[in-house]
Amino acid sequence: MVTAVQVEAWCLRALGSGTLAEVDSEAGGQMSQLFRFDSDERGPCAVKVRPEGWERVSRCLQLQAIAADAGFPCARPMTDAARLGPGMVVSAESWRSGGEMHVDGDVRFADRSASLLADLAAILEVESPRGLGAPPPWMYWNPPTRSLWPPNPIADAMDQDRVPAHVNAIARAASKRLAATSLPLVVGHGDWESQNLRWKDASPWAVHDWDSLVALPAAAIVGAASGAFTSTAVPTLASLEASEEFIDCYERTRGKVFTSEEREIAWAASLWPALHNARGESLFQSPPTALQALTSQAPERLRRAGIR
Structure with missing residues (x-):
């Protein structure tokens, strides 16, 4: 400080x-x-x-x-x-204050949020992903240390037995699928949560947290956003229906349908912010908001990611 x-x-x-x-x-x-x-x-x-x-x-x-x-x-x-x-x-x-945070994470909001992310992608698509370095931990699957989770001195010093075994298993499966792709890297926003967006009625007013830009495959950026976009003060995982609508709307706005590989990468990445948050909830013994959503949805999200 x-x-x-x-x-x-x-x-x-x-x-x-x-x-x-x-x-x-x-x-x-x-x-x-x-x-x-x-x-x-x-x-x-x-x-x-x-x-x-x-x-x-x-x-x-x-x-x-x-x-x-x-x-x-x-x-x-x-x-x-x-x-x-x-x-x-x-x-x-x-100074860009004002606007309102959307707090009712429903399928209709998926359209607005995904369209805004697609607009940003269109602006940044010609920009080089160089210089951004490692992504933030909630987007950092497969760190070069070859550990399951990215380095975090505070979290790593805690009792790892608090983290449920199935959370680690889901993280390994998602990480393996994400590591297997060779899709090109692009620039995108890596913390696309509702708490970082402000609206005036249905019009976007402000997008915050530009320190969370990442260099990752476009499908992974969209997928992670599809899982995290409803999060406000307490991070959670969007419903399967809302995530699917988010991905579909992004495709419609960009005018390009994901390939089967891109779809699988999107669904694998949709798990990672929730995995990061579920691990944190377990280590710090916080209410299991993300953990419960992850536990119920992971089997279907993994299936859509091509993980049997």
């Missing part, structure tokens, strides 16, 4: 005179600190400090700027990434 004094000093250098206030973040990552800086010259800015690599954050900001310039509903970066203390990176973007 860094102090407000450090952040204010950076803001004065990067944005000119103004006033700083720390705010509670409703979206954009639990590991980040969010501030509002009211610049005398540029108006209100959102200032974000997070424990990320400078290279990855810089690439994410470049891609966010491309999306904003194309008219996609998101804040526009106002600075480059800068190092602020050991292992901490800071940047500023336009």
Whole structure:
């Protein structure tokens, strides 16, 4: 963590005179600190400090700027990434507050959410996936360590026997299927949860959490989103019907039907955010929201992924 004094000093250098206030973040990552800086010259800015690599954050900001310039509903970066203390990176973007979070995760919302993801895919499809590095842990199947789960010092130090055996078994099966594909990597949003989207009536207003951009096959990005898109403050797993509608609507919006392999990869990836959350619920002994949904739906999702 860094102090407000450090952040204010950076803001004065990067944005000119103004006033700083720390705010509670409703979206954009639990590991980040969010501030509002009211610049005398540029108006209100959102200032974000997070424990990320400078290279990855810089690439994410470049891609966010491309999306904003194309008219996609998101804040526009106002600075480059800068190092602020050991292992901490800071940047500023336009202040884009307001809008409402969709909290009723139904099939009709799948159409809106998937269409918006497809719009972003159309903007970013020509962009290189280089520079994004490893995806966030809820999208990080098959890490180079060859362990089942990506490295997490806090979680890894806990009693792994708390994690139900069937969760590990599902994770192994999904990971094996995802590792078997050679589909090309593309750029996409890797945390497509309802809590990161804001709407005004049925129109999209803001997409947050651009630090979660990933370089993965398009089908995997869509599949993970199809499982996670209904999640609000408490992560869960969308219904099978809603996930299917999400994938179908994405295809319709993009005007391209997934191949049989892409469909299988999408369904395998649909499990991974819920697997990550179910493991966390088990380790931290939280209410088993994702665990229960995963347990009931995994057999059918694995079948659709081509895993018998």
